[in-house]
Amino acid sequence: MIYPIVAYGDPVLNRRGKEIPTDFEGLEKLVEDMFETMHAAHGVGLAAPQIGKSLRLFVVDTSGFVEPEEEDEEGLADFKQAFINPEVEERGGEPWLFNEGCLSIPEVRGDVSRPEWITIRYQDENGQERRETFSGMKARVIQHEYDHIEGILFTEHLAPIRRRMVQKRLKSISTGKVKVAYRMRFPKMKKA
Numbered sequence: 001m002i003y004p005i006v007a008y009g010d011p012v013l014n015r016r017g018k019e020i021p022t023d024f025e026g027l028e029k030l031v032e033d034m035f036e037t038m039h040a041a042h043g044v045g046l047a048a049p050q051i052g053k054s055l056r057l058f059v060v061d062t063s064g065f066v067e068p069e070e071e072d073e074e075g076l077a078d079f080k081q082a083f084i085n086p087e088v089e090e091r092g093g094e095p096w097l098f099n100e101g102c103l104s105i106p107e108v109r110g111d112v113s114r115p116e117w118i119t120i121r122y123q124d125e126n127g128q129e130r131r132e133t134f135s136g137m138k139a140r141v142i143q144h145e146y147d148h149i150e151g152i153l154f155t156e157h158l159a160p161i162r163r164r165m166v167q168k169r170l171k172s173i174s175t176g177k178v179k180v181a182y183r184m185r186f187p188k189m190k191k192a
Contacts (some may be wrong), residue, residue, distance in 0.1 A: 001033045002040045003051035004183040008105045008153070009174025011187075012049050017056040017149040019085050022127070031082045031125045034059045041182035043103045045141045047148030050104050052185065056085045058145035065137060074136045086122035088146055089131070091115040098140055100154045105173060106180045108166050110158040114143050 006012060020027065030053075038046035038059060047058035060083070062076040093116025101109045117135035120142060124130055134142055144154060155163060155170065172178060176189035 001036065002183065003033060003037045004185040005037070005041055005046075005103045006050050006052050007173050007176070007178075007184050007186045008155075008170050009187040010052070010104075010185070012052055012054055013104060013148070013153060014151045015049065015054050016151045017047075017049060017054050020055055020057060027084070028125065030057070031059060031084075034082075035061065035080075038103075041103050041180075045145040046103065047145045049148050049151075056149045058083050058086070058149060060138075060141050060145060062137060062141055074138065076137055079138055082125040083120070083142070083145070084123040084125070084127075086120050086146060086149070088118055088120050088143075090119040091117070091143075093117045093135065100140075100144060102144070102154050103182070105153065105155060105170070106178050106184075108155065108169055108173070110155065110162050110166070112144075112154055112157040114140050114157075118143060120146070 034046050034051065037051060038061065042064065044062050044064045045058060045060045048055040061080040063078065066072050066077045095113045095115050097111045097113050099109050100112045116139065117133060118139045119131065119133045121131045147154065155166065174186060174188045176186035
């Protein structure tokens with residue numbers, strides 16, 4: 001099932017997600033649906049709040065970063081993973097800027113500084129406990145999605161002047177005044 005993506009302005013995007021209990025009914029289907037929704041929107045990551053579910057869950061598939069003829073030194077072409085109840089344990093390395101975007105905030109991009117690597121503890125979709133360290137683009141995507149389950153949007157990391165510059169655009173997004181090639185749910189769109 002492909003869910004509509006929740007747009008900027010919906011309160012679910014600003015809430016810390018709830019832990020997922022071990023007996024959570026339908027978790028496997030939810031993870032499958034999140035991958036399907038993310039791929040339909042041409043994203044590389046999707047967090048549960050972005051489909052209206054205040055849960056500590058996100059999925060990533062970075063194959064969209066790699067063109068077939070390119071070298072894949074970071075192993076992005078086959079990095080597809082679900083992160084259930086993740087907790088970042090450590091971050092480090094030289095922070096670096098990258099121009100980020102978000103499926104919940106279409107047509108807005110901005111330079112965000114994030115640490116080079118992270119160590120994260122989580123459960124995979126099979127319920128296995130894992131603790132891994134990721135670096136480079138994998139770490140960046142994970143940190144972006146992890147922010148979502150903490151109730152933080154990438155726009156909060158933008159320089160103050162850039163944040164002011166996008167305020168009008170953010171208001172337009174929340175009211176549905178944006179063109180996207182995927183289904184969205186707008187919190188402040190006037191009902192016809």
